[in-house]
Amino acid sequence: MRKTPALLLSGLAAALVLSAAPAMAQSKGDWTLGVGVHNVDPKSSAGDLNGSALGLGALPTKVDSSVRPTVTFEYFVANNVGVEVLAALPFQHDVSIDGVGTVGRTKQLPPVVSLQYHFANSSKVTPFVGLGVNYTKFFSTGSKGALAGTRLKLEDSWGLAAHAGLDFALTKKDALRVDLRWADIDTKVKVNGNKLGTANIDPLVYGVAYVRSF
DSSP: OOOOOHHHHHHHHHHHHHOOSOOOOOOTTOEEEEEEEEEEEOOSOOEEEEOGGGTOOEEEEEEOOEEEEEEEEEEEEETTEEEEEEEESOEEEEEEETTTEEEEEEEEEOOEEEEEEEOOOSSSEEEEEEEEEEEEEEEEEEEOGGGTTSOEEEOOEEEEEEEEEEEEESSSSEEEEEEEEEEOOEEEEEETTEEEEEEEOOOEEEEEEEEEEO
């Protein structure tokens, strides 16, 4: 099971305390800028890789979580309907094998483009949902531990992404956002050019952000 998203719960508590204004208007032609912090929390198991090319059997693989600052830009193509782009500083993850320990480290950038619908209402809280596509770029990947000295490679990934959250109005143009994402991230793993299979990372991404409407 995944860890309890303490960052998400803390943000929700803060939003409930601070929100004290009517919800932001979401009209065609508006755009928003969000700055926050998010945790990429991969599945508890990325699956078993095939270690036969290394003279080994099944390799139960895990990828750890990482917290980094994020930025979002959303343009409203219609009332309450926006196209959002997510960017972030590179997330860094350790890769481990059960019973072996940490065998590598990688960085990744996960830009996401989503079409989102905001449920406008007269309260301080505006829920929203979105669906889009994620591209994950892996880089600066290196081996360590039992695989030290080998060439570890994680191939880039395309996949669907889902998004849901709540905007708590602070003023007519400012809000505190608490949100949760899911991304389909499957990366092919190679060691010294040998294909070991696919790691199914599929993380939850949760956090908080300050959002300004223009």
